[in-house]
Amino acid sequence: MINLTKIVAAILVLLAIALGGYAWMxxxxAPPRTAVTTAPASNQPQSQQALTHPVVVAAKPLPAGQTIPADALRVERLTVNPTGAFQDVATAAGRVPVLDLSEGSPVMENQLVSGLALRVGEGERAVAIKADEIMGVGNKIQPGDFVDVFITLKSDGKDVDRSQARLLLSRKRVLAFGSASVDGLPSNTADKQQQQGQRSETAxxxxLAITVDDVNRLTIGDATGRLILALRNPNDMAEPDSKLxxxxxxxxQPASIRPGEPRRAPLEGLDRAQAGLTTVDLVTGGKTIAGRPALTEARATSGGTRTPQPGIARGGLQVEVIRGDRSETMSY
Structure with a gap:
């Protein structure tokens, strides 16, 4: 029994030695090459090889300040998708770039005109005027509303009865009031107020969006009188009859018409705006003195003595305006 045990132990020792030698060998x-190798990039699916995005690019140079025609754009597939890029030509056509774009460059939103400028119609201008709670209907006006603009002109204390109030402009669209705007862009003022927990500021x-030939009326009225905005229903289309x-x-004054030239049409639009408007005519309604506009009746003073101008009606209020060595008398 003892001999059998010794034999088994010897066999186990020899087996262990043999396994150790085999492991050492x-x-x-060298480790055998792996049978499975990485497939070359050319065998990968095309979508994983190069992911592309449709991007609208300039088909030709686009100058700043000019409307982009549809044929000046094309769609290319790029490996990058810039923030604010367009994927459809129709969404970018008709917009106006704020800087020159070279051919092949992507057209992006931040490169195009945006904001209130896009809300102003052709022949209109956006004009800002001073506003307060009374002028702005208790700050109840909102962007997009329509208002009538009234003006009040106060005379001096001796002629209070000569003060006047009248409709200056009718049915004008409000583009912005205070920090609110029709373009929906957040304002820095509103953000600061929300952070500080303050009440909304007074506008x-x-x-207002007004026609270009009415800008003179509004700016002079804002400078010389007090403006009041009257809120109106947007469905109310009534406006005063200008023929009255x-x-x-x-x-x-327009240039004189040469003999043989046809009679010119009344000034309108930009021509009317460039011709301008005087405070005197706004106040007096363009009343004439001796057949001429009141503002043109100016004369040089001599020795500090001023005589009344002929042709001035004695009734009504007369005001003499002195500008340097020239003076003029207005009646209204």
Whole structure:
């Protein structure tokens, strides 16, 4: 029994030695190459090889300040998708770049005109005027509303009865009031107020969309009188009949018509705006003195003595305006 045990132990020892030697031999041999190798990039699916995005790019140079025609754009597939890029030509056509774009460059939102400028119609201008709670209907006006603009002109204390109030502009669209705007862009003022937990500030400006030939009326009225905004229903289309009132004379007189030239049409649009308007004509309604506009009746003073101008009606209020060595008398 003892001899059998010794034999088994010897066999186990020999087996252990043999396994150890075999393991040592395997450790010295180079590791076999893996049968499965990484497939080359050319065998990968095309979508994983190069992911592309449709991006609208300039088909030709696009100058700043000019409307982009549809044929000046094309769609290319790029490996990058810039923030604010367009994927459809129709969404970018008709927009106006704020800087020159070279051919092949992507067209992005931050490169195009945006904001209130896009809300102003053709022939209109956006004009800001001072606003307060009374002028702005208790700050109840919102962007997109329609208002009538009234003006009040106060005379001096001796002639209070000569003060006047009248409709200056009718049915004008409000583009912005205070920090709110029709373009929906957040304002820095509103963000600061929310952070500080303050109440919304009182509106200080109102931006109206008006025709270009009415800008003179609004700016002079804002400078010389007090403006009041009257909120109106947007479905109310009523406006005053301009044929019932004479046109106000312009500050600049049109050039004389040469013999044989056809009679010119009344000034409109930009021509009317450039011709301008005087405060006198806005106040007096363009009343004439001796057949001429009141503003043109100016004369040089001599020795500090001023005589009344002929042709001035004695009734009504007369005001003499002195500008340097020139003076003029207005009646209204």
């Amino acid at each position: 395997l450790g010295r041999q 200080r400006t109102a931006v 009132f004479a046109d106000l004379p312009s500050a600049l």
